[in-house]
Amino acid sequence: MSRIISVVGFTIAAAGLMLPVSAFSQAHDAHGHAHMGQIVSCTDLATPPWNGLPDTDRQQVASLQQDLAALNTPEAAKAAGFFPALGDIPGMGVHYVNFTRAQRGKDLDVNTPDQLLFASIDGQDQLVGAAYSFTDVPDTDVPLPFDSDLASWHDHPQFARDGETLHMLHVWFVPSSNGPFAGLNFWLPYQTAGIEIPNPCWMADEADADRIRNVSFALVPVTRTVERVNRAADATSTDGAAGATNYSTGPSAERTEMLSALDAAARADDHDAWVSAADRFIADLNETEVSRVQGLLGVLGTNQMSSAERDAAGIAQPRSGRRD
Template sequence: MSHFSPLIYAAIAITVTSISNTALAQAHGADGHSHAHSDVTVDCTNLATPPWNGLPDTDRRQMASLQQDLADLSTPEAAKAAGFFPVFGDIPGMGVHYVNLTRAQRGKDLDVDVPDQLLFASIDGQDQLVGAAYSFTDVPDTDVPLPFASDLASWHDHPQFARDGETLHMLHVWFVPSSNGPFAGLNFWLPYQTAGIEIPNPCWMAKEDDAERIRNVSFALVPLQTWAEPDGTAGASSTDGAAGASNYSQAPSVDRTEMLSALDSAARADDREAWILAADNFIADLSEAELTRVQSLLGVLGTNQMSSAERDAAGIEQPGSMSRHNQ
């Protein structure tokens, strides 16, 4: 039996959506660069876009079947009617997690066809089902098998959302194009799509300098209210917790609008050099506070998409357990 309860999920929601700008700044590296964990680079022709032809046949069939099974839950209203409710807020690179508490309490008895979370993001002005997720609590070195055979699939975990000695293991599955493949912890295309800007060519992720630009631009596009208000209080993405926080943002300046248009045009033209120039101009126009926020978000969310073993290997302190937070 899982240790999760509605109270714990409420605590998770509060924890995730109330991280202050001060806390985020602590994740900003002293050298001025984020120390975010980045997902592996994937084959941009076979593993960046559904139907994920580079996956093993069994995985492709499972993902196609899963998406078909969830087709009737493709709107937030349908998801709520089926017992899924938004608890995490609109998280950059992930969207909004809709959690089914009944499924979440099944413990380690996972079913690939029955995820306990749905992921929604605003695309083309509409909240759309963009993925699903599986979660369970166990010791960090879990022996629970992954629901997919691909080497790209791996558990990431959150010790801060479990009791001492345990951690919350999770796996994301994407139904839409993803910057780092079908099981990426963070999908850097989502902020572009929410902002109505064409995503860059996925093959550009192969070069780290370009990938860093793509990540920086992505999180610079995230509206401030998506993560936290200036005073550090939670900033809901909409009145019901759904995606689409851009509706709450101040309109960009004329110069900033032109920069965004240049990014969009270069991506549509598949012009890498023009996109790099547009990205560099956009990043150079960010204020110091905006840059700090972008790097901090990349650091905080990146390290949270690692496993405990990966954090240990990288010398990153593990987040405190839920019981420690409640003391």
């Protein structure tokens, strides 16, 4: 239980819900080295049923999703012993943790993940994935539950006693910007904000991928859809793009138009129009928003790396937060 509680405290902070802007600015350097996810085939590894996976993995993911289908609402998840513990983390959603399974150690079962991932899509909290976790030495010999080279443990030393680390793996049941086992799914903030996700093939170009990631995390404060904004020339039409607003005051009319342009370009699969809309939106971010986006990318990206990857990149390992 102490491990889960420490996870809660860190993740809320990492998600930017408690950290000041000054703390985020310190993560800018880490952003340049952080693990933003592998580039995957946009034709068979960006969307379920993940046809690019080995047959055994593809079948296992499909079977897992089917087995968990009855837990596709927060209420059903809670009734089955999964409880929200980590807050709404950009690119991950809300982790619902089964505390009993989380204490089983290295005895993993691919059919019984200890965490469920929920995100708000179309105004409803939906089951979007699952996760496995266990504590061990950084160079663990615990086998991955999937055979694909895309599957790899990332780890969190700050959630374990000295000399150990908390290893984790996500598996997605919904389209994912960086494949079925990505640590961060940059499509989630778009879907939560009601903005059409860009063409996944655009992730292959690093400049486009960087735009996609920055827009994604810039949308994080834009957390609920409140109205339809006009995508057509007819000002009386309300079909199509979903406008989104902050919980407090909402975006300006100009910002709302930018969001509509992003949505329309993605729906039209118009790359040049989307790049233009994204560049305009990013340029419109104020200093606080830029610091927050860069900080989120740095902190969360670094935490999706393994200890070995952080060492190779020259990134300091997070210190243990356990006091046993």
